[in-house]
Amino acid sequence: MTDRPERDNPLAEGTFGPLETWLAATLGAGRVEIARAEKLSGGAVQENWRIDALVEGGRHEGAQRWVLRTDAQASLAVSLDRTSEFGVLSAAHEAGIKVAEPIARCESAELTGAPFMLQTYQPGEAQARRLTRDPGLAEWGPVVARELGRELARIHQIRAGHPDLGFLPQAITSPAKAEIARLRAALDKAGEARPTLEYVLVWLEDNDPGSEDVVLVHGDYRTGNYLVSDGHLSAILDWEFAHWGDAREDLGWFCAKCWRFGNADLEAGGIARRASLLDGYRSIAGNRIDESELAYWEILAAAKWAAVAVLQGDRYRLGGELSIELALTGLMVSELELEALDGIAALEETNAAQ
Amino acid sequence: MKRINAPNLIELAIDTLRGGMQGQRALGPKERYELAMVIRALQIARGEILSEPEAAQWALLDEIYDDGDGTPEKLARDIRSKTVTDATYDGLRKGLERILLAELETRNPAAIRSRS
Numbered sequence: 001m002t003d004r005p006e007r008d009n010p011l012a013e014g015t016f017g018p019l020e021t022w023l024a025a026t027l028g029a030g031r032v033e034i035a036r037a038e039k040l041s042g043g044a045v046q047e048n049w050r051i052d053a054l055v056e057g058g059r060h061e062g063a064q065r066w067v068l069r070t071d072a073q074a075s076l077a078v079s080l081d082r083t084s085e086f087g088v089l090s091a092a093h094e095a096g097i098k099v100a101e102p103i104a105r106c107e108s109a110e111l112t113g114a115p116f117m118l119q120t121y122q123p124g125e126a127q128a129r130r131l132t133r134d135p136g137l138a139e140w141g142p143v144v145a146r147e148l149g150r151e152l153a154r155i156h157q158i159r160a161g162h163p164d165l166g167f168l169p170q171a172i173t174s175p176a177k178a179e180i181a182r183l184r185a186a187l188d189k190a191g192e193a194r195p196t197l198e199y200v201l202v203w204l205e206d207n208d209p210g211s212e213d214v215v216l217v218h219g220d221y222r223t224g225n226y227l228v229s230d231g232h233l234s235a236i237l238d239w240e241f242a243h244w245g246d247a248r249e250d251l252g253w254f255c256a257k258c259w260r261f262g263n264a265d266l267e268a269g270g271i272a273r274r275a276s277l278l279d280g281y282r283s284i285a286g287n288r289i290d291e292s293e294l295a296y297w298e299i300l301a302a303a304k305w306a307a308v309a310v311l312q313g314d315r316y317r318l319g320g321e322l323s324i325e326l327a328l329t330g331l332m333v334s335e336l337e338l339e340a341l342d343g344i345a346a347l348e349e350t351n352a353a354q
Numbered sequence: 355m356k357r358i359n360a361p362n363l364i365e366l367a368i369d370t371l372r373g374g375m376q377g378q379r380a381l382g383p384k385e386r387y388e389l390a391m392v393i394r395a396l397q398i399a400r401g402e403i404l405s406e407p408e409a410a411q412w413a414l415l416d417e418i419y420d421d422g423d424g425t426p427e428k429l430a431r432d433i434r435s436k437t438v439t440d441a442t443y444d445g446l447r448k449g450l451e452r453i454l455l456a457e458l459e460t461r462n463p464a465a466i467r468s469r470s
Contacts (some may be wrong), residue, residue, distance in 0.1 A: 193430040
């Protein structure tokens with residue numbers, strides 16, 4: 001967990017001047033005038049601001065709508081900083097993946113209180129509860145799930161050794177064991193011991209299925225991190241957990257029970273059946289991944305979210321942030337651990353029956 | 355360090371409600387009274403919350419560590435180091451599950467009902 005000193009509202013009315021000057025210089029424009037900056041909802045560890053600006057001169061001349069993305073007061077140690085996230089977003093954009101266009105990045109904290117990145121504003125709805133409760137879900141859910149599968153396959157075509165992603169730490173052991181090590185390192189700093197989570201991590205380590213390929217993994221591919229507009233996928237969001245790993249980690253995360261938002265039967269992110277996601281995935285990647293392989297990675301997904309929930313709870317427990325939301329997130333660990341134990345029991349039963 | 359447990363969670367909820375009441379000058383006497391009742395009910399609930407989750411936890415710790423020195427931190431370390439495993443203690447997984455079920459009975463009973 002990274003603590004930052006309290007800072008004033010970084011984009012309050014009347015404070016745009018230095019940012020406008022920086023933007024003009026960075027974008028090669030004669031002048032940039034910010035008409036409005038509005039904080040967007042969502043984002044537990046990042047802050048997102050919608051910026052409406054008028055650009056005079058340069059490649060971005062005209063009325064622009066951007067998203068400025070910066071760190072929240074306390075960020076998670078496991079997440080990429082903004083400049084690294086910008087690098088990942090750029091590689092994804094260059095590969096033709098449906099993402100916002102990256103515009104600029106700033107490594108200095110002087111302008112807005114923390115480093116930030118700028119990207120184009122994409123239309124659509126990202127709020128998970130609205131998406132999974134939408135009356136038209138039965139119609140657009142399978143369509144979007146297939147599109148998400150296709151985009152994910154394209155993400156996984158980006159392989160370790162990509163010339164622009166050298167800043168991402170290389171996995172030195174199996175991707176699953178690397179992920180388990182990351183989670184243990186995070187738990188070592190946690191304010192609460194979780195014996196059940198440790199048990200799950202030992203099981204995952206002992207039952208690592210091994211990986212053949214190491215690919216770019218989004219790391220938080222789930223409902224809530226993509227935009228839907230007019231019944232189609234608009235853009236994939238939030239790349240701060242990207243890393244090198246096993247493709248099945250992303251598929252397992254997307255299909256984990258904890259990310260279905262109450263639509264238990266719609267395994268793919270609470271919007272469609274798992275088959276829709278995999279159909280889209282296989283249309284690009286071929287028949288490389290079988291549905292039966294995902295059970296292990298869904299258990300890992302529950303463990304990963306449980307560890308994140310512990311750290312979010314620590315912002316209340318240790319960090320003094322008096323937030324009911326953070327406290328309640330911390331309490332979610334129990335149900336995530338139970339989900340993992342149930343997953344282990346089910347997988348062992350399946351394996352015993354074969 | 356503040357633990358996230360039922361009594362602290364209810365205390366946080368009570369403080370949040372009180373803060374809301376102070377900021378709401380438009381609240382009439384009836385609304386204020388109702389909110390005061392809610393706060394009182396939460397205070398009673400907080401007093402009545404039993405440490406069932408902790409009882410299940412201590413029961414497992416006492417079974418595994420017969421010297422009485424078991425703690426959740428020690429168990430977490432011993433599980434990670436494989437000092438305590440399913441092989442060394444036959445009821446480990448079931449014991450951990452009992453703790454979770456006891457925790458969820460209070461925190462989120464729906465999560466237990468939704469198990470497939």
